[in-house]
Amino acid sequence: MTIRLGYQIPNFSYGGSASEMFQAVLAQAQEAEAAGFDSVFVMDHFYQVSAVGAPDEPMLEAYTALGALAAATERVQLSPLVTGNTYRNPALLAKIVATLDVISGGRAVFAVGAGWFEQEHEGYGYEFGSFADRFERLAEALEIAIPMLRGERPTFHGKWYQAKDAINEPRLRDDVPVLIGGSGERKTFGLAAKHADHLNLVCGASELPHKLDVLHQRLLEADRDPETLEVSYFAQVIIDEDGERARQLLLDWFSRRGVDLQALSKAERLALTDRVFAGNPVEVSREVKTRVLDHGVDRLVINLVANGHEPGAVELAGKTLRPLLPE
Template identity: 40%
Template sequence: MELGLHIADFTWNDGPARLGPALADHVRSAEEAGIARITVMDHFWQIRGVGPADHEMLEAYTTLGFIVAHTSRARLHTLVTGVTYREPGLLAKQISTLDALSGGRVGLGIGAAWNDEESAGLGFAFPPTAERFERLEEAIQICRQMWSDADGPYQGRHYQLGRTLNVPQVSRKPYLMIGGGGEKKTLRLVAKYADACNIGGSPEVVAHKLDVLRRHCDAVGRDYDEIEKTTIFPMDPGTSSDDIVRAADALRPLGFTAAYVFAREITDRAAIVDRLGAAVPRLR
């Protein structure tokens, strides 16, 4: 099982004035420690469950561009982009740009968005749940069309594009992850479109979610084994490398091949990488 560093909090001992050098060192150290994937949240305020809203938070795609320049091997993407934050044509172009600049290492993680407080605060539209899922499916379709040889129009219920021209074209279809475990809508979209899902929770919870995903795959004629199963869990100040290995090992028998770990209330970024790095060889 691969370990991913999910950077969910940028409030480190270095302080906000040194975020650039600190982040560059953080991601370089992660690669050197054998961490195969690096992801960031797509939020504009810190989210509940990680820290207070006024903790440091960086815009996701600017940050991914910075990380591209300071890494050479890791797979990079958001975990995950809220569909309501960007027009799909812009989002597809952002991924294409990062694909070109990274040598094909950047993928798209996407979901239906959930942070109504953040959206209201910054003026983002936040339609009802059903509409957000309609927009999510259309956004995925637009991205797939822009990452293909087709450059014709796209006419959806919520998005209309006159020409889906995308140059330079991606070197290969970017890795597409759909995040979340919603059984009626999210996992249906995973079965229909995604290369990977990301489902958190106890082994019992995720086993049930995977059964639901398998049924959706059967319904749409998709090979369940084509979809990579990934998970996410936190690292707190008291979390050891042993704890990380145990949490990941508990999900490995269910078919999970990657676990993204995010730190909460750990301001010493070197400690984050040290603990993850110590766990990496034990999960191979």
């Protein structure tokens, strides 16, 4: 399956008990499937990220949650967006992804990034290292995990990781999609050009023309046809039938993070909302088309960070965005 419209669940701060919280997660996944989303993602974090909330807000372990979602859905692909490479040995990660693929009947996506959240590394005792260290680790990890997902038994001796005739059984298939997320023009794009089936761009919408030009150059340098790499854009959407309510939800969301959007200059507001799309369905549709799709990106992954847990919000987003994308 290809990824055309994905839905990411970015937080679990819904109030109530832990069991009630997961029921809200489950409801969103099922609503996304019914609304025409082809993929459902969760975050691979142990603490909530500062762009969404406070570090002590609820955060489920990604692959455990995805295993439960696999049993409660039938069609959507499932993955973290994206797996933090530093949190798991790459051979173990390949085993985890293959197991999710078996459980879900062939719906797992191997989505991975270098890792960036220093606070949770320190809190859980994982070595953080330098930016260069983390990308060296990711490059080595891909040399182990991808062959294992393809049915090979790699032996690898690197600076960071080792594997010897690593077996990965059972597997359901040899073509689990590989997704790399980010917008780093040298390292991320270079790894995507070499290894990925899909690149999820995480950047401001205003940066898209430049990022796509650089990505095209990296693909040419890797002697790869640009048509062979799917590219999606990651957007934060706040949608409601009432556009004014959507804009108030946007203000409230920033306010909870200590930011008064209305007190900022126009340039400051634009910088903070460059990948946010808030309004009613007509407004969101128009903004997504002009700010993203018209630049040549024809795939989307969204979250509904302010109101995705409200019944009907995911359905409304799917109804609004799906018609904008090619079949």
